[in-house]
Amino acid sequence: MITAESLAIVQATVGLVREHGTEITSTFYRSMFVTHPELKNLFNMSNQATGGQQQALASAVYAYAANINNPAVLEPVLSRIAHKHASLGIKPAQYTIVGKHLLGAVKTVLGDLATAEILAAWDEVYWLLACDLVAREATLYAQQSARLDKQYWRTLRIERIVQETPDIRSLYLVDPDGAKLPAFVAGQYVSIALENDGLQQIRQYSLSDHNSQTYWRITVKREAQTDCPDGFLSNLLHQLTVGDTLKAGIPYGDFVVQADNEAVALISAGVGITPMVSILNTLAKQNAALPIRFIHAARHSTQVALQTDVATAAQSLSDYRSVFFYETHDNVTTADEFVGRMNLEQVALTDLPEKTGYYLCGPLAFMRVQREWLQAQGVPAERIHYEVFGPDMFTGLQ
Structure with a gap:
């Protein structure tokens, strides 16, 4: 003190x-x-x-x-x-x-x-x-029984690559020797390290599938590069091919479903969908009976990653609804698709119980808007959770 x-x-x-x-x-x-x-x-x-x-x-x-x-x-x-x-x-x-x-x-x-x-x-x-x-x-x-020596980082091999959208791809990572990968909780992330010009650089990527697989999956958006080195690691990851290796740390992160939740609302934008799909797949595998709302915003339907996961998970959930907002879309076909930026007023969340957990992931400005709307509806701050990467993670949403 x-x-x-x-x-x-x-x-x-x-x-x-x-x-x-x-x-x-x-x-x-x-x-x-x-x-x-x-x-x-x-x-x-x-x-x-x-x-x-x-x-x-x-x-x-x-x-x-x-x-x-x-x-x-x-x-x-x-x-x-x-x-x-x-x-x-x-x-x-x-x-x-x-x-x-x-x-x-x-x-x-x-x-x-x-x-x-x-x-x-x-x-x-x-x-x-x-x-x-x-x-x-x-x-x-x-x-996690972590050792703070050279054993901390492990070499993983890319077993499979799936091109989710023109700018987003999923990498399926396995241990080259077949060893079991450390466990994680849905919503957590893992550090990935690559060398470039003799310098190791590290970024965190959400694990985008449930924990019961023999692989880790990360889903990476290729960021535009400018005069500064922003986005260079995501671009390097998009250049890798099946059989290539990279270094990975141990999964961490506190963006996980809370035990007292009586319902879950997963609210994301862009590549912020990745931890949400991990959570969704985990709840589906558990055949969770609690109400689940999956709400996502993208520029266009062709830019939504992991769509198959979202559709498949719905088959195992009894009280589930997915809603999509597209900034531009020339063919909205269902009542749960909207044109324009996300507006939670259109989603009708009033049927959810008081102990609903609201989980936000996406650009900081996007999360601020959704958080302010939720609080204006009387949702307590402690029931709103968010994942932030990059330097903004230290300042949060306040």
Whole structure:
């Protein structure tokens, strides 16, 4: 627990640190990568190029400092960060490296404004955050019997490729020696690592099928590449062929169906359909009797991935409805297809019980709109769950 003196200093200076936040985190990353270039193999260099990673770190530090005595606000963010770190195999010793360079950056940027008392208070905040995350990550590693050495990453072979849409393909991954893959919970993701120009880069992809298969399936959208390296890993994955190999971590993620749900509404857009299909296939395999609503938005019906899974799952569910929204569509044929952006008002969710779990995945702006609509209808915030990838995951939807 933070001391009263340090808490007062942090609260008094959080505005100052926020004002210089991006400069501080940019200085931090630059300094750390000079001293520890090997860490470039862990950090998303696309987000470094766009500045997204720097802003995400700054936002996370502000949020923690501003809400240090408000665990209800911090809990979902800390859980999300811990799962992300565990998926990367982050080690406790790496927090020492980060702390040294982060506090050094504060001193460099703020200069004489960063008194010894201010630095000590922010050091205390950082280590409270670090120790919290280390403890959470240790629990996650223990649950998966993970080893934080070279055994953490495993080589998987691509057994099959299915082109879902012009820009989305599913890769079916197996152990080359036939070993059983680690278990996962529907809705979780796995880190995938590929090398490019001597640098390992890692991205997280939702597992898009249920856990009872002999393979892992990831469903990847090929993102457009620009002047920065954004999208380069998805493009590399789209260049691979059957028989090629890649490295994968251990499944993690807290975007999973809650035990107390009396109904489930899966609301997605674009490639955000992937964890939803994993959840849907799992519920279908269990012959779940609870009401399930599968609501998806796409630009066109030809851009909906995993359509066969959605149709097949419906055959095993007793109270199920799928609804699709298409931005453009010249042949809407059923009452559960709509032209235009998603409007949940048209779906009639009022028949769902009070303890329905609402699950959102898609672009951040899309999820904000759906979340605001649900809350306006009286759905409690704790019943709305969402999956966020990239630097936005640290700031959430607030």
